[in-house]
Amino acid sequence: GAVVSQHPSWVICKSGTSVKIECRSLDFQATTMFWYRQFPKQSLMLMATSNEGSKATYEQGVEKDKFLINHASLTLSTLTVTSAHPEDSSFYICSAEVRTRALNEQFFGPGTRLTVL
Amino acid sequence: QKEVEQDPGPLSVPEGAIVSLNCTYSNSAFQYFMWYRQYSRKGPELLMYTYSSGNKEDGRFTAQVDKSSKYISLFIRDSQPSDSATYLCAIGDGSRLTFGEGTQLTVNP
Numbered sequence: 001g002a003v004v005s006q007h008p009s010w011v012i013c014k015s016g017t018s019v020k021i022e023c024r025s026l027d028f029q030a031t032t033m034f035w036y037r038q039f040p041k042q043s044l045m046l047m048a049t050s051n052e053g054s055k056a057t058y059e060q061g062v063e064k065d066k067f068l069i070n071h072a073s074l075t076l077s078t079l080t081v082t083s084a085h086p087e088d089s090s091f092y093i094c095s096a097e098v099r100t101r102a103l104n105e106q107f108f109g110p111g112t113r114l115t116v117l
Numbered sequence: 118q119k120e121v122e123q124d125p126g127p128l129s130v131p132e133g134a135i136v137s138l139n140c141t142y143s144n145s146a147f148q149y150f151m152w153y154r155q156y157s158r159k160g161p162e163l164l165m166y167t168y169s170s171g172n173k174e175d176g177r178f179t180a181q182v183d184k185s186s187k188y189i190s191l192f193i194r195d196s197q198p199s200d201s202a203t204y205l206c207a208i209g210d211g212s213r214l215t216f217g218e219g220t221q222l223t224v225n226p
Contacts, residue, residue, distance in 0.1 A: 004160070006160075032212060034214075041219075041221075042218060042219075043123075043205060043216040043217055043218040043219050044161070044205070044216045045216075046214070046215075049212070049213070091158075093161075095160075097212060103149065103166060104209070104211070104212050105163060105166075106163075107163075108160030108161050108162065110158075110159050110160045111158065111159065111160050113158070
């Protein structure tokens, strides 16, 4: 199956700093990638949809100036959490979409655990 | 009201048991129905998907959809300790997926 990687797998940072998370599709090209956030014992909440070469589409309630998304190539999307605060601590997961005749399937990365002190 | 609601569990069963996981949804426009499995600190992986009402089998797993009741289920037969994970239903509309809260399953040897 298609493989998606994320880097870093975990990061600890001080409040007020910015953190960049990378999402790569390793063996396929993805026009569309998605960013999710998952709090402990809760489900994945879609933050934004990232399309290569265009601006990301953010879900209601997600601050686009705080969560900067760049999808500069067909294999890489980045999420930058700017001026991070403890309430931003969460598990961030990306996915890359593969479209077939049968299905638009999302392949998920392993996630990045962010802890803001 | 949440668009997708899932029985939260947690669920603990003995090895060999039949497991039933359930979700309901509210939006009739949803087009396809998926079940993902997520191990601790990992991303979800797709188990099964279906578009229509009825049953779909894949080995020990059966996905069931009832569009008239807006109800989906995943059945696991002969459950194994390796099935211990969190199971997430996800319902799709175009490219957008809406996930249930997940049910944590533990299969005890």
